[in-house]
Amino acid sequence: MLLEARDITKAFGSFKAVDAASVTLQQGDVLGLIGPNGAGKSTFFNCLTGDLALTAGKVFLEGHDITNRPPEARARLGLARTFQVPQTFEGMTVLENVMIGAFLRTSHRAEAETKARAVLARVGMERLADAPARSLGTPGRKRLEIARALATEPRILLLDEAMAGLTQREVQLAIDLVRDIHRSGITLVIVEHIMEVIMSLASRVMVFHQGREIAHGTPQEVTSNPAVIAAYLGT
Ligand code: ADP
Ligand code: MG
DSSP: OOEEEEEEEEEETTEEEEEEEEEEEOTTOEEEEEOSTTSSHHHHHHHHHTSSOOSEEEEEETTEEOTTOOHHHHHHTTEEEOOSSOOOOTTSBHHHHHHHHHTTTOOOHHHHHHHHHHHHHHTTOGGGTTSBGGGOOHHHHHHHHHHHHHTTOOSEEEEESTTTTOOHHHHHHHHHHHHHHHHTTOEEEEEOSOHHHHHHHOSEEEEEETTEEEEEEOHHHHHTOHHHHHHHHTO
16 A cells, blocks of 8 residues: 555644545555535645644555654655645746755755756646746646646655646646656546546545545546535535
């Protein structure tokens, strides 16, 4: 097993944003994580990456307990993520933003730049390398998030609404990119509201509602599950 999260709970005061949620990932999985706004998806990601300390539960990477490891240590072990709200360094160029990811693996500037340029080529942003990050629109920022995560050379990539705000055409391009990332051997967890993305990429899906998993199965199974439909309708 590549990653296991066991009974993760994250409380903010008395409110449990994530309530005893578990997940297992095998090498090569593409797991979709869906659920209505506020279901706890981003909080769950933050618990896996160490961006938030857990209230209860444990996280294991290849059987090693990483529950108390800080985010950077988890990144070194191959766990990368994108943020729902892109964490772009506005005053830097696109290339420099990606180099921040590459510096996880090397302290040499020239090597970080070579790696970052290779990643930019891979995501189709090489011509934007020297553009100021602040000049990017939403699609560019979303793609830059993916590029920075790839530059850390992850084994597992958590994508948090990486396609929100994109046009239909841009979504198609992003699906192609994610498929390419998966083919390169990276295990994926995809949080996405666009069902077409889940349907075309995920081999299985877990559904969150009010911090809990309410369904788990193939994309077809979960989208026809009455409890899932009720959760989305707010009933
Ligand atoms: P999702 O990503 O599924 O839309 P989130 O994980 O962002 O949901 O949020 C789950 C719930 O936890 C929401 O009700 C949200 O308001 C709450 N929440 C998230 N982060 C915090 C925080 N830092 N402090 C208090 N409440 C939070
Ligand atoms: Mg979210």
